[in-house]
Amino acid sequence: MVETVHATFQVYRFTPGVDSSPRYVSYEFDLPPHTPVLSALLKIRQEIDPTLAMRYSCRSSICGSCAMVINSKSRLACQTQIGPELARHGRIVIDPMRNQPVARDLIVDQKPFWHDYERIDPHLIADPAHPMPEGQPNPMTPEQVDRFYETPRCIACGACYSACPAKEADPEFPGPMALAKLYRFVVDPRDGATRERLLKIQPGGLWTCLRCHLCTAACPKDVRPSERIRDLKELAIAAQGVTEAGSRHAVAFKENIYERGLLNEGKLARQTLGLAGTAAQLPQAMRILRKKPELLKSPPKIEGLAEVRKIYEMLEDEERSG
Amino acid sequence: MKFAYYPGCVAQESGKELDMATRWVSRKLGIELVEFPKFSCCGSGFIDEANLTLNVALNARNLALAEAAGLDLLTVCSTCTGMLTLANVKLKDPKMRAKIDPVLQQIGTSYRGTTKVRHLLHVLTEEFPPAQLKALVTRPLTGLKVGAFYGCHLLRPAEEYPTEEPEDPRQFEDLITALGATPVYYRGRVMCCGFPILFVKEGTANHIAGRQIQDAKAHGADAMATPCPLCHISLDAYQNKAEHEVHQALDMPVFHLPQLVGLALGARPEELGLSRHLVSVDGALAKIGTVTVPA
Secondary structure: OOOOEEEEEEEEEOOOOOOOOOEEEEEEEEEOOOOEHHHHHHHHHHHOOOOOOOOOOOOOOOOOOOEEEEOOEEEEHHHOEHHHHHHHHOOEEEEOOOOOOEEEOOEEOOHHHHHHHHHOOOOOOOEOOEOOOOOOOOOOOHHHHHOOOOHHHOOOOOHHHHHOHHHHHOOOOOOHHHHHHHHHHHOOOOOOOHHHHHHHHHHHHHOOOOOOOHHHHHOOOOOOHHHHHHHHHHHHHHHHOOOOHHHHHHHHHHHHHHHHOOOOHHHHHHHHHHHHHHHHOHHHHHHHHHHOHHHHOOOOOOOOHHHHHHHHHHHOHHHHOO | OEEEEEOOOHHHOOOHHHHHHHHHHHHHHOOEEEOOOOOOOOOOOOHHHHOHHHHHHHHHHHHHHHHHOOOOEEEOOHHHHHHHHHHHHHOOOHHHHHHHHHHHHHOOOOOOOOOOEEEHHHHHHHHOOHHHHHHHOOOOOOOOEEEEOOOHHHOOOHHHOOOOOOOOOOHHHHHHHHOOOEEOOOHHHHOOOOHHHOOOOHHHHHHHHHHHHHHHHHOOOOEEEEOOHHHHHHHHHOHHHHHHHHOOOOOOOEEEHHHHHHHHOOOOHHHHOHHHOOOOOHHHHHHOOOOOOOO
């Protein structure tokens, strides 16, 4: 006899153009605690309401079809068991993925997701100077493969895209999945368009990432998109220098700490924003300074600043030797 | 209980009230804060974008300083916690160690990896059982509905914090309950405050902050509280701009974590630097029967 738990599901239902607004429909069953949410949804469809719309296929965390929002987390329904969810929340609320329009019930229209993926040219671009050997393998060393070992695990489920607050706030941002895939091509030694790729993605693309790591928390395959985006930023600065407000900020921050060991907040704002940007910020700065006047002063230098500078000099040789 | 106190940059500058409140609460609870004037900035999620190895090396030095004194670090900023913990994680990789160890050797120090990085929130909830804390409360925050706002780097990446749920934590809410207030659960509590792009895409950053404050307000919060001074900048100092972006008056007081604890333990508002906030906390204080004194 398998032990069961009483499970309450609240499932988002909405057919655009037919329903005036979305609604939640409750379903209740006794089920074993190890039941995947996907199996419970299929049970609803088979036994109660055959009109419940959702995507699914493999039921084994391989196809990436059944991503949805379960108790406010973006994840795969086949990979989420009901027991821990009920223990923590008492019920299971199921919504469609975010950041994409609802087509019907739990199915979203993934056009924006695939459009953003296409923006990064998701295929190898041969280097004319080093053409790929015709009819021959083009081998990589284990060390070369190690650099992007995690990224090909991506199953394009869209959970990261759904979880991303930068995507939610700024439609121009391509989202974590596309950028993780971009990283994969940028570090692939067989690809000949590294610089072009980095140049193309930077305006409006790379530096909107908030490094909130919600994508990494959402990813069912541990691709760790937020870390790949960080790697891309470092590669972009190394390849092209400071071309964007975001890279200017990162480099200015680094330089700022070299001076005193601690952040000089007021100076950092001026460094990143430049003269015109700083002038535009004056009214806000005046408001803040009234309460926090110490922003006008430089903080003291830390003790042992020479050690910090030595670290910079050792790890940034070429830039500082002059 | 003794820690190497790592205030971070902002608590020593624009967020000085956080440092004041941390010291007050620590005195009250018998937490000894040892000063380390040699600590440098944690990199704040920016230096690593320009040079990850450099950032790990800077924090290896910070960690080694505490290690030499045999102390764990006490942090009061989600981002400092995340960056210092990231260094501890990265330094488990022998390839990273091979790059960092010679650098540390050059400055006459070494890293063994024994220093834990603990945020004040974790120390308060792990070292002080709720009943013990409750017994110390002299001004229960009864009737005050508080929306906790964690700050991303206190929660994620998750393997750095094995005890915490990266998208559904409860520690802060349990602490709020122990102080006599009522926690408010809302999606935004684990979301981003927008700070990392405040100087890069200001409108987007303000919009993101505005969304989280709106969310807390819609769920009935009288105030928010955060363990991160960078979130505090976004949520408090730039709240006027967030209001503009989301087209809604928000008027949401935002406490630093130790300010909320300090109030419950009987601190006077001026001891916690509450008048340094951009958004007045008077409405929230009135609810718990106290008032601010102008600075």
